[in-house]
Amino acid sequence: MKVARPKRNHPIWIPKVKIAAINLFLAFHILAITCWCVPLKLPLFPLCRKLVRPYFLWAGLFQSWDMFAPSPWASNSYVEAVVIYKDGSRKTWSFPRMEQLGLTDRYLKERYRKFSEVLQIEDNDLLLPDVARHIARLNSTPSNPAKTIILIRRWSPIIPRADGSYQPEPWDQHVLLGYGVRPEDLQ
C-alpha cells in the first residue's frame, strides 16, 4: 500500500542552507565578540576589532568588561558647579551625591554617579559645554539668568594603609570648565 507523503512547503535544500547560515552567524559572532572584548594582545585581535567595528557600533554589540580594572577609581570625588548670576550673586550646585542620599534615591540617581565620573575624565572634555548649559537652564529664572558656569572637580585621594585603616585625605579641586552663558543657551 502506498502511503501518501506529506506535502513539503519548501525545497529540500532550504533547511541545509538555513543551518549553514546559522552556523556562519554563530562562528562570526563568537569570533568577533571574543576579539572585541577579551583584552589579550594576540596578533589577529586588533585587525579583527578594526574589521568588525562598523558592524558592532551599528548593532550595539560593542562591549567592555573592565569592572574596577585594571585600576580601580582611587579617590573620592564629585563635580559641582558655581553659578554666577547676572546680578552678581553666586550659588553652588552639585550633582546628586550618592553618599548623601537615602537608599531608594541612591538606586534611582545612580546614573548621576556614573555621569559625574565620566565628566572627570579628560577625554570627555567635549561634554562639558553641554553640561554647563544644562546647569544654566536648571538654575536660571527669567529675572535673574545665569551668566557664568564654573565646573569644578573636587577629589580626595584614597591611600591604602598597612593596617587596613582608612583616613580621609584633604580635598583638592580643579576647574574643569568656565562657561559664559549665552541667551540662546537658556531657551
Place this chain on the structure above:
Amino acid sequence: MRLPLGALTLKSATLKSASGAWNRFFFRKQSPIPIALFRVAYGLLVIATVLSLRPDWLAWYGGHAWISLSTMQSVEPGTRLNLFTIVPQSDGWIDAFFWILLGSAMMLATGFLTRLNSVIVFLCLTSVHQRNLFITHGGDTFLRLAGFFLMFAPAGAALSMDRLLRVRRSKRGEEDTLNRPRPQRPWAQRMIQIQLALLYFAAFCSKVKSPAWLNGTALYYVYHVESLHRFPVPAWFLQPEMLKLESWSAMAIEFSLALLIWVKDLRYILLALGMLFHLCLEYSLNVSLFEWDVLSAYILFVDPTDASRAWNWIRQRLDGSRTEPC
C-alpha cells in the same frame, strides 16, 4: 608534502567529532523552558531599568538633555542603530518612546507577540544606550547584548501568552500540550551563555594584568569610594589579608565562571558561588541592577531536565499542601 594515511584519518575523525560536538551543542533540540524563564526575567529587568530611569527620562534623553544628540554623535561617531535620530526631539515624542519601550518590555515578559516585542525592546534599548552612552553600566550592556540574541531565540515557545493562545486555537492532538512545550534548537540561548562566559573571561583578563588586583589592594579602593557604598560592610571584611583573599577569590570565580562552567559536574557549584559573589556585591556596592542583569542569565545554565524536576517537586509540594487537612 603528503600526510600519512593514519594522520589523515585521525584529522578527519577529529574534525568529525568537533563538528558533531558543535551540532549537539547548538542544534540538539531541548526544552524551551530555560530560555522562556530567561525571557521573563529579562523582561522584568528591562521594566525595572526603564522605570528607574523615569524620574530623569527627559533630563537624559529629552530635547534639552544633559548631552545633546548632536554632541553625542560628534563624541561617539559612526553609523549607529539609534531611533532617537529619527524621532522628533520634542518632549512629547521622547515620552512616547518611554511608554513604547515599557509596554513592549511588559509584553515580552508575558510572552505576548514575543518575537515582535523582543525586536522592539532591542531596538529601543539600543537606542537609549546610543543616545547617552555615558550613563550606561555593564548591566545595561549585558541586557543589550542578551536582547540581540533573544530576538533569534524561541523565547515564546513556553510560559507565554503566545503559547497559551496557540494551544487554545489548535485542534486536539495537533499542538503540543500545555505541560510539554515542543523542544527547540537552543543556538540563540547558547550565544547568550557564551556572551556571559566571555564577560567573565574579559573581566578576569583585565584584572590579571593589574598590579592592584594581583597584590590584593584593589578592593581596598573599591570599598572606600563613598559614592559606591550601599550597606555597611563589617570591619574584618576590610582587613588587608581579607581584602587580598577577596580580590583573588573574585578573579578565581570570574575565571571559573568563564571556563569551568562548561564542565557539567562543576556547573551548579559554580553557579552557587557566582550567585553568592554577586549577592555580596549587591549588598555592599551601589551599582544599580548590574548584579541582577548578570544573574538572570544563570537560568540558561540550568539543565532543562533539572528545571522540570524542580518544577514538578514544587508542584507536588503545592498540591500536597492544598490537600492536607487543616
